[in-house]
Amino acid sequence: xxxxxxxxxxxxxxxxxxxxxxxxxxxxxxxxxxxxxxxxxxxxxxxxxxxxxxxxxxxxxxxxxxxxxxxxxxxxxxxxxxxxxxxxxxxxxxxxxxxxxxxxxxxxxxxxxxxxxxxxxxxxxxxxxxxxxxxxxxxxxxxxxxxxxxxxxxxxxxxxxxxxxxxxxxxxxxxxxxxxxxxxxxxxxxxxxxxxxxxxxxxxxxxxxxxxxxxxxxxxxxxxxxxxxxxxxxxxxxxxxxxxxxxxxxxxxxxxxxxxxxxxxxxxxxxxxxxxxxxx
Amino acid sequence: xxxxxxxxxxxxxxxxxxxxxxxxxxxxxxxxxxxxxxxxxxxxxxxxxxxxxxxxxxxxxxxxxxxxxxxxxxxxxxxxxxxxxxxxxxxxxxxxxxxxxxxxxxxxxxxxxxxxxxxxxxxxxxxxxxxxxxxxxxxxxxxxxxxxxxxxxxxxxx
Amino acid sequence: xxxxxxxxxxxxxxxxxxxxxxxxxxxxxxxxxxxxxxxxxxxxxxxxxxxxxxxxxxxxxxxxxxxxxxxxxxxxxxxxxxxxxxxxxxxxxxxxxxxxxxxx
Numbered sequence: 036x037x038x039x040x041x042x043x044x045x046x047x048x049x050x051x052x053x054x055x056x057x058x059x060x061x062x063x064x065x066x067x068x069x070x071x072x073x074x075x076x077x078x079x080x081x082x083x084x085x086x087x088x089x090x091x092x093x094x095x096x097x098x099x100x101x102x103x104x105x106x107x108x109x110x111x112x113x114x115x116x117x118x119x120x121x122x123x124x125x126x127x128x129x130x131x132x133x134x135x136x137x138x139x140x141x142x143x144x145x146x147x148x149x150x151x152x153x154x155x156x157x158x159x160x161x162x163x164x165x166x167x168x169x170x171x172x173x174x175x176x177x178x179x180x181x182x183x184x185x186x187x188x189x190x191x192x193x194x195x196x197x198x199x200x201x202x203x204x205x206x207x208x209x210x211x212x213x214x215x216x217x218x219x220x221x222x223x224x225x226x227x228x229x230x231x232x233x234x235x236x237x238x239x240x241x242x243x244x245x246x247x248x249x250x251x252x253x254x255x256x257x258x259x260x261x262x263x264x265x266x267x268x269x270x271x272x273x274x275x276x277x278x279x280x281x282x283x284x285x286x287x288x289x290x291x292x293x294x295x296x297x298x299x300x301x302x303x304x305x306x307x308x309x310x311x312x313x314x315x
Numbered sequence: 316x317x318x319x320x321x322x323x324x325x326x327x328x329x330x331x332x333x334x335x336x337x338x339x340x341x342x343x344x345x346x347x348x349x350x351x352x353x354x355x356x357x358x359x360x361x362x363x364x365x366x367x368x369x370x371x372x373x374x375x376x377x378x379x380x381x382x383x384x385x386x387x388x389x390x391x392x393x394x395x396x397x398x399x400x401x402x403x404x405x406x407x408x409x410x411x412x413x414x415x416x417x418x419x420x421x422x423x424x425x426x427x428x429x430x431x432x433x434x435x436x437x438x439x440x441x442x443x444x445x446x447x448x449x450x451x452x453x454x455x456x457x458x459x460x461x462x463x464x465x466x467x468x469x470x471x472x473x
Numbered sequence: 474x475x476x477x478x479x480x481x482x483x484x485x486x487x488x489x490x491x492x493x494x495x496x497x498x499x500x501x502x503x504x505x506x507x508x509x510x511x512x513x514x515x516x517x518x519x520x521x522x523x524x525x526x527x528x529x530x531x532x533x534x535x536x537x538x539x540x541x542x543x544x545x546x547x548x549x550x551x552x553x554x555x556x557x558x559x560x561x562x563x564x565x566x567x568x569x570x571x572x573x574x575x576x577x
Contacts, residue, residue: 036370036371036372036486036487036488036489036490037370037488037489037490038362038370038436038489038490038491038492039489039490039491040359040360040361040362040491040492041359041491041492041545041546042355042356042359042545043491043492043494043541043542043544043545043573044540044541044544045348045351045352045355045419047496047537047540047541047544048411048414048415048418048495048496048497048498048537048541049408049411049412049415050406050408050411052408054337054341054392054393054396054408054409055337057396057400057408058333058392058395058396058399061396061399061400061402061403062399064399064402064403065399065402068402359492362490362492363492363493364490364492364493364552364572365493365551365552365553365554365570365571365572366480366490366551366552366572367480367552368480370490397501397561397564400501400564401501401502401503401504401561401562401563401564402503402504403501403503403504404500404501404502404503404504404505404506404526405500405501405503406498406499406500406501407499407500407501407560407564408499410499410560410561410564410566411497411498411499414497414499414560414566414568415497418495418497422493440493441554442495442554442556442568442570443556443558444556444558444560444566444568445558446558446559446560446561460560
């Protein structure tokens with residue numbers, strides 16, 4: 036038994052794949068997996084929202100409503116607004132919610148739909164409304180959010196997005212990516228929700244009054260999005276579609292459906308009981 | 316800060332670091348492999364085997380336990396690739412070159428040390444790999460791997 | 474290529490030996506297998522996914538060792554040893570080594 040000094044091949048214990056090629060395919064694969072995961076998570080969250088009964092929703096989020104809307108001294112038009120809300124929701128027979136209206140003490144005209152069936156309108160909105168039709172469209176829009184269960188979808192989607200995106204990008208340490216992309220995605224999604232709620236609300240107004248005149252007047256009172264945010268590229272960052280686009284979309288929708296766009300406006304109760312009703 | 320700038324910074328800076336560490340890491344690795352081969356050729360005449368018994372005909376005048384070890388660590392680029400690879404499974408090429416380098420280095424150190432001490436052969440060689448400092452990083456990824464080579468060095472009479 | 478874990482290949486004599494040959498591979502398990510194994514861990518028993526993974530990887534380590542032995546002209550590897558070590562969380566090295574010899 037003798038020794039023969041021979042060197043074995045030195046390249047068998049290392050793989051021959053090029054490190055950059057391997058890295059590239061891994062990144063592509065991870066991105067694809069992240070995309071699929073995100074889509075699945077969004078679909079799951081939407082499905083879960085559809086199956087969550089409104090009664091459970093009210094129980095889960097009831098506290099939110101009470102905390103969110105402290106009732107200011109009763110507004111002269113609050114009763115009228117409640118009445119309009121009740122009449123509008125009668126045109127949505129499958130409504131599973133017990134809708135409630137509360138007034139938020141704020142000068143900025145605005146309205147919100149809170150999970151559980153609570154509609155919050157600001158004092159500014161009630162003060163500035165020129166006709167019942169205008170107010171009805173805003174309330175109809177909020178009912179539209181309930182019909183689409185947008186508030187829950189938004190919560191579920193935000194949760195799903197942040198979970199999947201941070202699972203993918205968190206490992207790389209780029210935490211701005213999940214934060215900002217989920218921001219962008221949820222804002223784009225919110226704009227679609229706003230459009231859907233607009234259409235639903237307009238439908239309710241049409242069924243109640245027989246025409247949709249005055250519905251778009253509310254937008255004139257919104258802080259001008261275009262003035263605040265500049266050109267259309269930036270409109271992506273704004274939750275609500277730019278006002279002009281939204282008004283145009285409303286008119287197009289009314290035309291498609293063949294709804295009358297002119298008709299008598301219903302006056303609202305005067306703010307000061309002695310003054311005559313404000314008729315535009 | 317503009318969101319796109321923030322995204323660009325958060326993805327661009329690591330990308331630059333990745334490419335830089337890839338360049339440096341692979342240059343270091345190529346150099347190490349070249350040196351390893353050179354030293355292997357230089358020390359090839361010394362028998363190293365896992366056999367436990369002294370080959371018949373050898374006149375052994377002394378023996379000693381010898382060891383050689385090497386701790387190596389991944390560069391940033393390889394750690395990144397390995398991190399992604401753990402999602403998909405499969406061959407971790409970046410660790411293979413690392414371990415190959417460490418193992419050959421450990422064997423060479425053992426041989427060179429034995430040779431310096433006057434020994435001319437090593438039998439009963441054992442190789443062992445262990446993870447060092449498993450909690451060196453917050454995600455539990457290793458900070459380094461140690462390879463230990465050990466054997467019995469023989470002093471041969473003629 | 475004859476492989477053995479003993480000093481010699483039984484029934485043969487070693488004529489020449491060439492030194493240590495090694496074969497190794499590092500494998501990572503993927504997340505899917507991890508999840509299945511996590512479930513299996515609750516009830517215990519064999520983790521089939523891992524058994525297969527390690528078996529396949531060990532086979533490759535052995536083949537690489539044999540490739541080294543062939544490159545020095547050996548026809549057997551004796552005193553073969555295996556070792557499995559945890560390299561990082563989720564990855565293991567499968568390693569085989571032995572002494573390349575020519576037997577008759």
